[in-house]
Amino acid sequence: MIVKKISLALLLTFSSQPLWATPESDFSNAAAGDYQKISDYINGQFAKSMGFFTTLGWNSPAGVFDLLSGPHFELGLGVGADLVNIPNLNSLSLSAINLNSNVSIPAVLPAPFPVITGKVGLMNGLDLGLKFNYLPLVNLPDFGFAANYFGWGLDLRYKILDGAYVPTVTIGVSWDQMKGSLSLATAINQSGTYNDSGTPYSETFTGNNNYTLNWDTKSFGAQLQVGKDLGFLYPFGAIGFQRNSGSITSNMIGSGTLNISGSLTSPAAVNLNVVSVAPPVYFEPKFVLGLDFGVGLHWAVVAESNGTDIAGSTSFRVQF
Numbered sequence: 001m002i003v004k005k006i007s008l009a010l011l012l013t014f015s016s017q018p019l020w021a022t023p024e025s026d027f028s029n030a031a032a033g034d035y036q037k038i039s040d041y042i043n044g045q046f047a048k049s050m051g052f053f054t055t056l057g058w059n060s061p062a063g064v065f066d067l068l069s070g071p072h073f074e075l076g077l078g079v080g081a082d083l084v085n086i087p088n089l090n091s092l093s094l095s096a097i098n099l100n101s102n103v104s105i106p107a108v109l110p111a112p113f114p115v116i117t118g119k120v121g122l123m124n125g126l127d128l129g130l131k132f133n134y135l136p137l138v139n140l141p142d143f144g145f146a147a148n149y150f151g152w153g154l155d156l157r158y159k160i161l162d163g164a165y166v167p168t169v170t171i172g173v174s175w176d177q178m179k180g181s182l183s184l185a186t187a188i189n190q191s192g193t194y195n196d197s198g199t200p201y202s203e204t205f206t207g208n209n210n211y212t213l214n215w216d217t218k219s220f221g222a223q224l225q226v227g228k229d230l231g232f233l234y235p236f237g238a239i240g241f242q243r244n245s246g247s248i249t250s251n252m253i254g255s256g257t258l259n260i261s262g263s264l265t266s267p268a269a270v271n272l273n274v275v276s277v278a279p280p281v282y283f284e285p286k287f288v289l290g291l292d293f294g295v296g297l298h299w300a301v302v303a304e305s306n307g308t309d310i311a312g313s314t315s316f317r318v319q320f
Helices: 002-015 022-045 051-052
Strands: 072-083 109-125 126-142 147-161 168-196 200-227 233-260 268-276 283-293 297-305 310-319
Touching: 002 268, 022 200, 022 233, 022 268, 051 168, 051 200, 051 233, 051 283, 072 233, 109 310, 147 310, 168 233, 168 283, 200 283
Parallel strands: none
Antiparallel strands: 072 109, 072 310, 109 126, 126 147, 147 168, 168 200, 200 233, 233 268, 233 283, 283 297, 297 310
16 A cells, blocks of 8 residues: 555656656756846846946036025936947857847947936035936837836035136035836747757747846945036036945846757747846946036036946036
């Protein structure tokens, strides 16, 4: 009786599992490892950028607003883009997935940031700023692209030097945070040769792939700003640092049909789902160069970098 029970348990155990590996199961296992490698790499590149991206949009020169003597307030509206670098994706060593026929992400991805800013003078030499970054849901189904985010920030600046024959020098601190999501859908349409334990097979893998990025980032920064008001023209620059925190998460989901020539178990469904999580760069520099034009109504062109990304923006601001 005991022998029968043991035999029945063994039969049930083995009947719920494949009795042998197939080329399709080997391909699926190798593809899952490839997906994890791709997701980790892309997520790591975004982790280098998203802390910096959270801080973008402070487009004011070094001059500080003054509640008593004026200008008292400023309101601004701008737009810009951060060039996120995702280099060498095609150089990854993969076992089953052909990147050119599966995951399609450009080596440089422009990330736009609309921005609204406001500043108010508090007392002699001190002002307070408020910033909002908002991208409503943008859905481009023909390109498989969707994105949205919301961010906000505060900054406090103090003027330490100013005069007719010397530049304006200001120190400032800022706090920024942002939450957002980006997704990119691509078709899977690969064919080629798959080597399974030294045996080559002709394979075709068709279906759909979806990459999703979610970020929740915060950043504290400090800057030394220098500029000179030349009347209609105000050149300025800044150097500082950002201390970032939060999380960047990537999710890659692939589903499709695999056909391997000569295999008795083809066609077979393949479903892949991997997740990668990383923090943003903990500590990074911040460099700013800009030109501001106008009196009363101002137009600024600004370039910013953290040493990895380069971002450019433009804004119109009114002072009163």
